[in-house]
Amino acid sequence: MTDNPIRVGFIGLNPGIHWAATAHIPALKALPNDFVVAGVANTSLASARNAAEAFGLPHAFENAQALVNSSEIDLVVVTVKVPHHRELVTAALNAGKHVYCEWPLGNGLAEARELADLAEAQGVVAAIGTQMRVAPEVEYLRQLIADGYVGEVLSTTLVGSGGAWGGGETDAAHAYLYDKSNGATLLSIPLGHTLAGMREVLGGIGDLSARMIKRHDIVYVADTGETISSNAPDQVLVQGALESGAAFSIHYRGGMSRGTNLLWEINGTEGDIQVTGANGHGQIVQLSIRGANGDTSELAPLTPPASAYNGWPDNAVARNVARVYALVAQDIRSGTRSAPSFRDAVALHETVDAIERSAVRKESK
DSSP states (O other): OOSSOEEEEEESOOSSSOHIIIIIHHHHHTOTTTEEEEEEEOSSHHHHHHHHHHHTOSEEOSSHHHHHHOTTOSEEEEOSOGGGHHHHHHHHHHTTOEEEEESSSSSSHHHHHHHHHHHHHHTOOEEEEOGGGGOHHHHHHHHHHHTTTTSSEEEEEEEEEOSSSSSSEEOGGGGGGGOGGGSOOTIIIIIHHHHHHHHHHHOOEEEEEEEEEOOOOEEEETTTTEEEEOOSOSEEEEEEEETTSOEEEEEEESSOOSSOSEEEEEEESSEEEEEEOSSSOTTTSOOEEEEEETTOOSOEEOOOOGGGTTTSOSSHHHHHHHHHHHHHHHHHHHOOOOSOBHHHHHHHHHHHHHHHHHHHHHHHO
């Protein structure tokens, strides 16, 4: 491919507080030599035209198929609800386009495997939005562990709050989260994203035992005045051993706590590390790291070098997404496969699936 900017087409881009507008657009603006946003397809042509006008895009497509078929688009970005990922990503891959899909890749493991197989058969770049993996803090953590800062890792503990899935109130835009059949759960989204970061630092999960609990049966939809039933668990508990043999323990809960909302500790033979953040979505928060090793008895800040942040957006959300896009551009131009891939997504889906299956076995006893 030439050095011309890669032309991006969004499926699911709306002005306002929507994810694509608040994360992807600022991320792409930070990489003007690599990307240009060329077009959008939404649920209607009118919606696409509204988005194209709001963001100054040259093309508003009648539907998603028209976008993926267009010669004006090189990279298709899928930022819609999880149940639509399989259909839209399949269309883009069959059109021979590179794809960046939000996590979760599919509505369950089987869909993820199908999409990864298709992407590999098509020979295109297929990236998954597990952006915590490329956060400067996570890359720094990975290096600390590799360099032996804590010695041999003995155990790790993760506690987090998901924001949604807790309490009794939501809005119409997020009501679908409370039906677990949609594949957008406390486990798959905030914990899934954070597990991607944990895997990057400590490796994969081996044996595990899990339980999922639902404490809220009814949810009030504030902007419509209706109430809906919830079948989505709002407490996820997992324990077991990493592939390295280190012990791990996880508790994710819906809602937000007045106390701790993200605490990840790594304990080893020579030291300890503590990672904190404002909420349990490790992919979108500014992470803070403290540690101590050797004869030091109190934790002190551990900060990535300034160079890790130079040239990237100040906001953690846009910065982490931009870092994925930079790898996507490298892969498209050079034929490498450095960005988080669909096959990586399958490995993460396998862990999520193992947690779900373990929890179902607990419920059936």
